[in-house]
Amino acid sequence: MDLIDRIYEAAVIPELWAEACDLLSEETGAYSTALITLVPNAPPRWVSSACIAEQMKVYEESGLAARSPRPQRGLAIAPGNFMRDIDIMTPEELAVDPIRAELLEPIGLPWEMGAVFLEPSGSLLVFSQLSSAEMGPFGEKAVARMNALKADLARAAFLSARLAFKQARTMVQTLAMVGLPGAVVGDRGNVVAANAPMEDLAPRVRIGTRDRLHIADAGANALFSTALEQLSTGHAPSVQSLPIAATEDAPPLVLHLIPVRRNARDIFSRSSALLVFTPVGAVGPPDMRVLCGLFDLTRIEARVAQELTRGHSVEEVAAILGSRVQTVRTHLKAIFRKTGVNRQSQLVLLLSGLAPVGGTDPA
Incomplete structure (x- = not known):
């Protein structure tokens, strides 16, 4: 070549x-x-x-x-x-x-x-x-x-650069397939790409001047601004989950910030983090499409994550999948690395709300 x-x-x-x-x-x-x-x-x-x-x-x-x-x-x-x-x-x-x-x-x-x-x-x-x-x-x-x-x-x-922007749009559209609001923000906190479900969050969450994301909940907005500053300096955890308080007519939300960390792609994408909004209480088996597309999990890793979110132990997951316990633990280590968490309880919290909407999750 x-x-x-x-x-x-x-x-x-x-x-x-x-x-x-x-x-x-x-x-x-x-x-x-x-x-x-x-x-x-x-x-x-x-x-x-x-x-x-x-x-x-x-x-x-x-x-x-x-x-x-x-x-x-x-x-x-x-x-x-x-x-x-x-x-x-x-x-x-x-x-x-x-x-x-x-x-x-x-x-x-x-x-x-x-x-x-x-x-x-x-x-x-x-x-x-x-x-x-x-x-x-x-x-x-x-x-x-x-x-x-x-x-x-x-x-x-x-x-x-164009492929990186296309990937940002693909990520948020993957979330839209299962009804989850999502956006990708750049180095300066500007929204690079957002999906249609994001519009349904207004006025609680809206895109304002200079394409900046603004959260009406003052406390959550302050936490979000701090998180973006930390991301820009590389000092933030791999995944951050921020609470957004309920209003009179809307339930509380959790905003997950997932840094975009994909080697050389960073020099072109100008993307700082993927934002995913999930409703509190919508805990269930996560959608395979979201797990694979959002966290780059293999199908078997996504299946392990699903079963863990259902409340099963590692030993029970091994029995369900017909695998050895050590094999499931190996998959779990890979899931931790790709999602940025280091405990099973954190994983369940992160994946809560990534369940399919109005139907069965495709196998």
């Missing part, structure tokens, strides 16, 4: 972007390659060659992305074209550039070549390659090689 094929393969299987970065580095003799998404007022998202991953994490947390003029300079001079740092900045500017002085020079990789693409949503997609101090600035041959690939790189990156 040639390089261009590998690039388009990564477009539909985002987990392969890191490997594609290594192949791009080999093309130009670069030490590393990274693909970065820059969104205003949010930390950068990225995927990179493994050799630079630790330094990319420092870059993500440092705030350097907002302080460096490189992306906007490149976008203004030649959008979508690969250029070297020496092509867009003077020696004097390079000497005081925060990216170079605070990050690149200390790790011995002071030279950069990159291209900036403006994504339709307003995000910037940046391809960045680094070269060591010993190798010096990238040569014109390396720039020409990357520019020969730029159209394919841009198409592949935009395809990944």
Whole structure:
């Protein structure tokens, strides 16, 4: 498979972007390659060659992305074209550039070549390659090689972004199939996608200005805002369940926040969490379609989750399924990992309300 094929393969299987970065580095003799998404007022998202991953994490947390003029300079001079740092900045500017002085020079990789693409949503997609101090600035041959690939790189990156948005819509529509309100929120708390049942929650839950989700229950809204802030910094639990008080004509709800954590897909989706609203008291065997689609469970894992939510013990589930107890425990560990909980009681609470509406759950 040639390089261009590998690039388009990564477009539909985002987990392969890191490997594609290594192949791009080999093309130009670069030490590393990274693909970065820059969104205003949010930390950068990225995927990179493994050799630079630790330094990319420092870059993500440092705030350097907002302080460096490189992306906007490149976008203004030649959008979508690969250029070297020496092509867009003077020696004097390079000497005081925060990216170079605070990050690149200390790790011995002071030279950069990159291209900036403006994504339709307003995000910037940046391809960045680094070269060591010993190798010096990238040569014109390396720039020409990357520019020969730029159209394919841009198409592949935009395809990944569109597929990520499609996946967000698919997740909430899966919930709509069984009557559950759901939405996907982005890094800034904006609603990326929502399903039709969400409209039935108004005015208790509504989408307001700038596509922000607002909860009429002041206490729940404060908890929700705090949870989003924690998610943006990566300090929140894998799953959070927040109570929404009952009103005179509506029962209490539980809002489940499930972080979107799918490796390289994060750099394109700008999704922070999937929100699922379930009514209190609607405890029952969860819908197989929701379990498989929402938590990426296999059918046997979903069946185990169903039986546990019915109140059966692990031993009873093993008897029902005709499996060994240890096999069921293995499935349960996988379910815990995928749902973000670590106790059976938490799992039952999380899955409460994901029951089929008005019919039998398909087997």
